[in-house]
Amino acid sequence: MEKFSHFISYGRQSVDEEDIQTVINTLRSPFLTQGPRIVELEQAVANYVGAKYAVAFCNGTAALHAACYAAGIGEGDEVITSPITFAASANCVRYVGGTVVFADIDSVTYNIDPVQISAKITEKTKAIIPVDFTGQPANIDEIMAIAKEHNLVVIEDGAHSFGAEYKGRKVGAQADMTMFSFHPVKPITTAEGGIIVTDNEEYFKKLLKFRSHGIEQTPYALEQGDWYYEMTDLGYNYRMTDLQAALGVSQMSKLDAFIQRRREISEMYTEALKDVEGIHIPQQLEDTESGWHLYMIQIENANRKQIFEEMRAANIGVHVHYIPVYWHPYYQQLGYKKGLCPVAEDWYEKALTLPIHPSLTDKEIEYIIGNLLARYNTNSEYNVR
Numbered sequence: 001m002e003k004f005s006h007f008i009s010y011g012r013q014s015v016d017e018e019d020i021q022t023v024i025n026t027l028r029s030p031f032l033t034q035g036p037r038i039v040e041l042e043q044a045v046a047n048y049v050g051a052k053y054a055v056a057f058c059n060g061t062a063a064l065h066a067a068c069y070a071a072g073i074g075e076g077d078e079v080i081t082s083p084i085t086f087a088a089s090a091n092c093v094r095y096v097g098g099t100v101v102f103a104d105i106d107s108v109t110y111n112i113d114p115v116q117i118s119a120k121i122t123e124k125t126k127a128i129i130p131v132d133f134t135g136q137p138a139n140i141d142e143i144m145a146i147a148k149e150h151n152l153v154v155i156e157d158g159a160h161s162f163g164a165e166y167k168g169r170k171v172g173a174q175a176d177m178t179m180f181s182f183h184p185v186k187p188i189t190t191a192e193g194g195i196i197v198t199d200n201e202e203y204f205k206k207l208l209k210f211r212s213h214g215i216e217q218t219p220y221a222l223e224q225g226d227w228y229y230e231m232t233d234l235g236y237n238y239r240m241t242d243l244q245a246a247l248g249v250s251q252m253s254k255l256d257a258f259i260q261r262r263r264e265i266s267e268m269y270t271e272a273l274k275d276v277e278g279i280h281i282p283q284q285l286e287d288t289e290s291g292w293h294l295y296m297i298q299i300e301n302a303n304r305k306q307i308f309e310e311m312r313a314a315n316i317g318v319h320v321h322y323i324p325v326y327w328h329p330y331y332q333q334l335g336y337k338k339g340l341c342p343v344a345e346d347w348y349e350k351a352l353t354l355p356i357h358p359s360l361t362d363k364e365i366e367y368i369i370g371n372l373l374a375r376y377n378t379n380s381e382y383n384v385r
């Protein structure tokens with residue numbers, strides 16, 4: 001198989017002429033920020049997932065920060081999350097002064113294990129942040145039941161799972177608040193961007209306030225006159241621009257097609273790799289439809305680093321998602337020890353991300369599969385060795 005001259009990245013945006021024109025039109029409009037496109041995107045996302053409210057932010061991390069604020073998390077509160085995630089799922093707890101508690105993952109789904117969540121609950125536990133890792137929804141019914149029993153808030157990190165389904169409903173309809181990210185590698189993009197969906201009016205109001213400096217229209221302010229407003233808490237400028245929202249609105253109309261293509265690609269990988277000794281393919285739970293943000297295999301009894309480097313040398317953008325969050329020096333300095341979540345750590349040592357995004361061609365996928373299988377003794381049609 002001839003080496004591809006271009007680098008195949010693990011994930012990237014799919015932006016077309018229609019998207020570009022939509023942004024250009026907004027550039028010519030009266031509003032570049034805080035205009036009508038923001039509300040349009042918020043309504044489109046809320047409708048899509050079946051939630052009452054949506055609040056857009058400048059990125060997904062800011063959205064998670066705002067959700068932690070709205071949930072009332074503060075100094076001394078403990079929040080349980082998965083160690084196999086992007087650091088932002090845990091960092092948002094630190095922003096508001098809370099303590100992160102890592103609960104180990106389930107070895108089949110790679111998502112946080114509800115049994116491990118229960119084992120980590122104390123009097124100080126305030127919230128749970130499950131992550132829909134790779135696009136597969138976390139076991140949200142069980143997590144919501146645990147939360148109800150202990151009076152906890154559930155903030156679902158759906159950065160990977162916009163468009164995915166849990167028991168026939170879109171992710172975003174289940175948790176108290178759900179975050180979606182619109183970073184270029186995510187299901188749809190606004191360049192940078194994120195959103196929280198919720199059915200709770202109180203959270204909705206707090207999210208709006210936090211997004212804009214802690215400012216709100218109080219009864220007192222309304223009495224004073226049109227120019228008057230009050231800053232009632234310390235907020236941030238976490239607003240999304242209308243340029244970004246315009247891109248998001250245009251991308252929304254393509255979300256289902258994007259997910260469809262991701263599912264096709266995942267099926268191609270699964271079909272080619274399912275019987276290969278030494279490769280463990282990802283498993284999907286029966287009642288979930290993954291959005292396939294990532295396609296992650298585990299390499300058994302082989303040198304992952306060597307396979308990674310050989311694939312990279314062939315211009316294939318394999319990756320590893322993620323280093324257990326508490327292994328990072330920042331968390332080590334806070335006292336978290338290696339060995340804390342053994343299932344996650346064992347999984348991490350074997351994990352490899354294969355490229356998956358809607359713009360990948362069949363030819364590229366065949367090239368990736370062929371290169372991977374060349375490292376195993378198989379009789380596959382893809383085998384190039």
Ligand SMILES: *Cc1c(COP(=O)(O)O)cnc(C)c1O
Pocket residue numbers: 059060061062085086088089131157159160181182183192193194
């Ligand atoms: C991308 C991502 C985030 C953060 O989103 P940004 O928009 O990049 O700030 C949070 N959690 C997970 C799991 C992510 O993958």
